[in-house]
Amino acid sequence: MYPHVHHQIDQPILDVSNLSVHYEGRSALDDITFHLNAGLRVAVVGPNGAGKSTLFKVVAGVLLSNSGTVRVYGSGPGGHVCIAYLPQRSQVDWSFPVSVTDVVMMGRIAKLGWLGFPRKKDWDFVHTSLETVGMDKHAKSQIGELSGGQQQRMFIARALAQEAELMLMDEPLTGLDSPSQEGLLTLLGDLQKKGVTVMVATHDLEQASQYFDRILLLNHRLIGFGRPNDVLTPDNLLQAYSGKLSSVNGKVLTDTCCEGDEDAHRH
Amino acid sequence: MPIVINWLVQPLSYGFIQRGLIAAVLVGIVCAVVGTYVVLRGMAFFGDALAHTILPGVAVGYLVSGGAREPLFWWALGTAVAASLGIGAISKSGRIKEDTAIGIIFAGMFALGIAIISTVRSYAVDLSHFLFGDVLGVSARSLGMMAIFSGLVILVILAFYKEFLTISFDPVLAKTLRLPVSFLNNLLLVLIAITVAVAMQTVGVALMVAMLVTPAATASLLTKRLPYTMALAAAIAAFSGIVGLYASYYVGITSGAAIVLTATVIFAFVFLFAPRRGLLSKKVHKNRFIVE
Numbered sequence: 392m393y394p395h396v397h398h399q400i401d402q403p404i405l406d407v408s409n410l411s412v413h414y415e416g417r418s419a420l421d422d423i424t425f426h427l428n429a430g431l432r433v434a435v436v437g438p439n440g441a442g443k444s445t446l447f448k449v450v451a452g453v454l455l456s457n458s459g460t461v462r463v464y465g466s467g468p469g470g471h472v473c474i475a476y477l478p479q480r481s482q483v484d485w486s487f488p489v490s491v492t493d494v495v496m497m498g499r500i501a502k503l504g505w506l507g508f509p510r511k512k513d514w515d516f517v518h519t520s521l522e523t524v525g526m527d528k529h530a531k532s533q534i535g536e537l538s539g540g541q542q543q544r545m546f547i548a549r550a551l552a553q554e555a556e557l558m559l560m561d562e563p564l565t566g567l568d569s570p571s572q573e574g575l576l577t578l579l580g581d582l583q584k585k586g587v588t589v590m591v592a593t594h595d596l597e598q599a600s601q602y603f604d605r606i607l608l609l610n611h612r613l614i615g616f617g618r619p620n621d622v623l624t625p626d627n628l629l630q631a632y633s634g635k636l637s638s639v640n641g642k643v644l645t646d647t648c649c650e651g652d653e654d655a656h657r658h
Numbered sequence: 659m660p661i662v663i664n665w666l667v668q669p670l671s672y673g674f675i676q677r678g679l680i681a682a683v684l685v686g687i688v689c690a691v692v693g694t695y696v697v698l699r700g701m702a703f704f705g706d707a708l709a710h711t712i713l714p715g716v717a718v719g720y721l722v723s724g725g726a727r728e729p730l731f732w733w734a735l736g737t738a739v740a741a742s743l744g745i746g747a748i749s750k751s752g753r754i755k756e757d758t759a760i761g762i763i764f765a766g767m768f769a770l771g772i773a774i775i776s777t778v779r780s781y782a783v784d785l786s787h788f789l790f791g792d793v794l795g796v797s798a799r800s801l802g803m804m805a806i807f808s809g810l811v812i813l814v815i816l817a818f819y820k821e822f823l824t825i826s827f828d829p830v831l832a833k834t835l836r837l838p839v840s841f842l843n844n845l846l847l848v849l850i851a852i853t854v855a856v857a858m859q860t861v862g863v864a865l866m867v868a869m870l871v872t873p874a875a876t877a878s879l880l881t882k883r884l885p886y887t888m889a890l891a892a893a894i895a896a897f898s899g900i901v902g903l904y905a906s907y908y909v910g911i912t913s914g915a916a917i918v919l920t921a922t923v924i925f926a927f928v929f930l931f932a933p934r935r936g937l938l939s940k941k942v943h944k945n946r947f948i949v950e
Binding site: 448451452453469470471472474475476478483484487488489490493494496497498500501503506533549553 | 698817820821823824826827828830831833834835836837878881882883884886887
């Protein structure tokens with residue numbers, strides 16, 4: 392009963408063309424066009440309210456666009472269950488009575504079908520996913536007992552259990568201490584080895600240029616998409632941020648915004 | 659010891675008390691299981707409003723059936739299902755805030771119900787039964803109806819356990835897994851509506867929200883996983899039903915209020931003394947922290 396579409400392997404994993412989204416007359420995304428081949432790590436950067444979350448939600452098939460198209464392996468996102476959206480941590484009810492295993496098993500339910508119960512194969516998926524992200528020791532913890540980095544790893548495990556090929560991570564690094572950030576960035580490399588395509592919204596331009604294959608620079612419209620050195624030019628950054636950047640010794644480190652307030656611009 | 663047993667058994671010699679006990683336990687269980695979702699999804703106000711909104715339906719049924727009690731269940735059920743889907747649709751329209759929309763409908767419908775009932779001469783007594791319940795007046799037939807519909811609600815909750823869990827915890831995930839999210843949301847609203855109809859005669863519309871949220875909130879302070887939350891909530895609610903009825907019998911207070919008060923006392927106790935999340939245990943932990 393769950394929709395399942397065939398992947399056309401000769402098509403790019405993500406093909407976005409002339410995509411526009413408005414909220415109450417205000418433009419959130421304006422005429423975005425790019426395409427992405429499978430297996431790359433992409434950092435999506437831009438100031439607060441630039442439309443990063445909106446882009447992810449349209450690509451995930453959760454939000455409809457006003458015009459333009461999104462194609463995932465040749466067809467619209469609405470038929471795919473291979474796209475995972477990892478929420479911002481501030482958007483999650485951490486007091487919800489679920490264990491880490493419960494959350495990861497949620498990634499399997501499209502595969503279980505109506506009235507289906509988890510079988511051995513599904514439990515295996517959950518256990519392997521938890522091992523991959525190094526969370527097997529916390530399998531039985533209630534989600535509120537986890538640290539920020541562990542919470543993020545749990546959602547990656549859920550995306551793995553979902554057998555997601557495209558993972559959209561909404562500011563996974565925000566609010567983490569630097570060891571947790573390092574660990575998570577290493578894990579993104581492991582995901583790449585598994586052939587998973589990741590798009591990560593982030594505020595840290597240095598990390599973006601250091602750890603990612605491609606940068607997508609966004610401020611409602613697409614300012615640049617390509618290799619870090621080609622995209623993070625002073626000219627592009629000025630266009631994207633118009634002065635809202637903090638820099639040290641002339642080197643741009645991060646933009647000046649913080650967690651969460653992007654949502655104020657949505658709905 | 660025989661005195662205690664006698665004290666417990668003696669009320670059971672009355673058929674209406676036996677039925678009342680079964681009804682209170684049944685309603686407690688179904689309200690607690692559905693109520694767990696009401697609490698987790700922050701729908702307490704919706705539940706309260708829905709309970710009040712069925713009054714005009716019940717009142718019309720009361721006039722049409724000339725005072726008979728059994729048909730009222732169907733009137734309550736019909737009104738509750740219509741009202742739940744109606745409130746759901748209006749809150750989605752987005753032109754006014756959800757709680758404002760619910761407040762307007764809830765108070766308006768409630769007033770309409772009171773207006774209709776006030777045209778009857780025995781107005782005060784009948785109205786109080788609708789408002790506060792009359793668990794000792796449950797007939798065998800009504801009890802059968804309540805059992806069937808409670809069973810149905812719990813069966814659906816179990817059958818769609820993983821889907822309801824997912825739409826409640828992470829609606830965006832539910833959409834990316836291509837679950838029919840609005841269908842499931844509406845199904846949950848209908849289940850709450852059926853529960854309200856089942857519980858109407860036991861606790862009445864005014865106290866309904868207590869049965870939906872109090873045991874579930876109590877259980878959520880003590881448990882870490884949803885199945886345990888539901889099971890414990892059901893146990894607390896059933897226990898409150900039994901204790902409340904005995905209290906009603908021996909102390910002479912009205913049954914619906916006695917049941918709700920029992921549940922509230924249990925909540926207060928757990929809220930203060932729960933091992934991990936209780937108010938006092940948190941204070942103790944804090945102090946210990948400072949001392950160390």
